[in-house]
Amino acid sequence: MSKGTGDAHLPELLRSKRDAVLDxxxxxxxxxxxxxxxxxxxxxxxxxxxxxxxxSAGGEGEAAGEIRAALSEISRARARQGFSPSETAVSVFALKQAVLEQVGAVGDVAAYSEFAGFSAEIDDLGLVTFETYAAAREQVIADQMEQLLELSTPVVKLWEGILGVPLVGTLDSARTQVVMETLLERLVETGSQFAVIDITGVPAVDTEVAQHLLKTVMAARLMGTECVISGIRPQIAQTIVALGIEFGDIPTKGSLADALAWALERSGSRVVAGAGG
Incomplete structure (x- = not known):
């Protein structure tokens, strides 16, 4: 877009018709x-x-970089606001129509011949908005996924010194990492000695899921916390046996209540049923 001033007509038109083109x-x-x-x-x-x-049209080379920086910032803002790529780029492409209308109104043949190069430059700027928008939108989605992972992997206090990790849905590598980080942070905060990892809401346990569970248990053990896995339903137990999955010395229980009772017993606590009224 930097043809220099010289005899170029389009830069002069952009200056003289600034208000009309901008409006x-x-x-x-x-x-x-x-x-x-x-x-x-x-x-x-x-x-x-x-x-x-x-x-830039007047020949200032450094303005080109400033244009791209400004467009990138606008595109990132549009991505965060939920605009589509087309809605983001149309603001740039619309300049071509606004300028072309003024070129036609003035009837400057030289300016019209220069418009083709100007149009190509605007198209390049439009691509900048698409590329920046796509990258920004991917980051927005990644941030949202991380927030959802954190919300879907709560670590709750079940009893004094006992934490619960209720898992619902598929346990993959990314989620395992979030579970471990959240659990370890809570262990540091509470100093809990026991953790109940409940997989009642996990639809299926395969070798990969078992490996993720083992990683979480080992990470907790390194912090001095003893873990028990609860929610081992009959069909889950059959799958584990059929796959030859070994949990080693990690205790497993059929229900969260059984796991909590195990942890309470190991911690030296005892729950006494109240007398009926």
Whole structure:
């Protein structure tokens, strides 16, 4: 976009028709964002971009990098706000129509011949918005997945010195890492000596799931915590036997209640049923 001033007509048109082009650009872009940001906010963004594009068209080489930086920031903001890639890029592409209308109105043949190069530059900037948007959206999704993992792997206090880790759904490598980190953090905070890992909500146990469970137990043991696995239903037990999975010396129980009773007994605590009223 940096042809230099010289006899170039399009840079002069961008300067002399700035208000008309900018107004039309904002008008076209407002339709694309569907009211999710205000016209005032959009005008502020596009005014900054227009100034940079005007400088670049006038031959300022450093303005090109500033344009891409500004577009990248706008694209990241759009990704966080939930805009689609098309809605994000339309604000850039709309500039071509706004400029072309002014070129036609002025009737400057030289400016029209320069428009092809200008259009190609705007297309490149549009690609910048797509690429930045895609990367930002992937990061948003990754952050949301991490938050969901943390919410789906709570570590709760069942009794004094006893923590519970109720697992629901598939246990994969990423989730195992979150479980271990959350459990170890809680062990440091509470100094608990026992942890009950309940897999009642895990639909199936295969060799991979068993390995993930073993990793979690070993990590807790390194912290001095004894673990028991509960929720071993009959069909789960049959699968474990059929696969030849060995839990070694890790105690397993059929229900959370049995596991809690085991942990209470090991900790020296005793639950006494109250007398009926």
């Amino acid at each position: 039309r650009w904002v008008e076209l872009a407002v339709a694309g964002v569907r009211g999710r940001i205000t016209e005032s906010e959009l005008r502020t963004e596009l005014s900054e971009l227009y100034g940079l594009i005007e400088r």
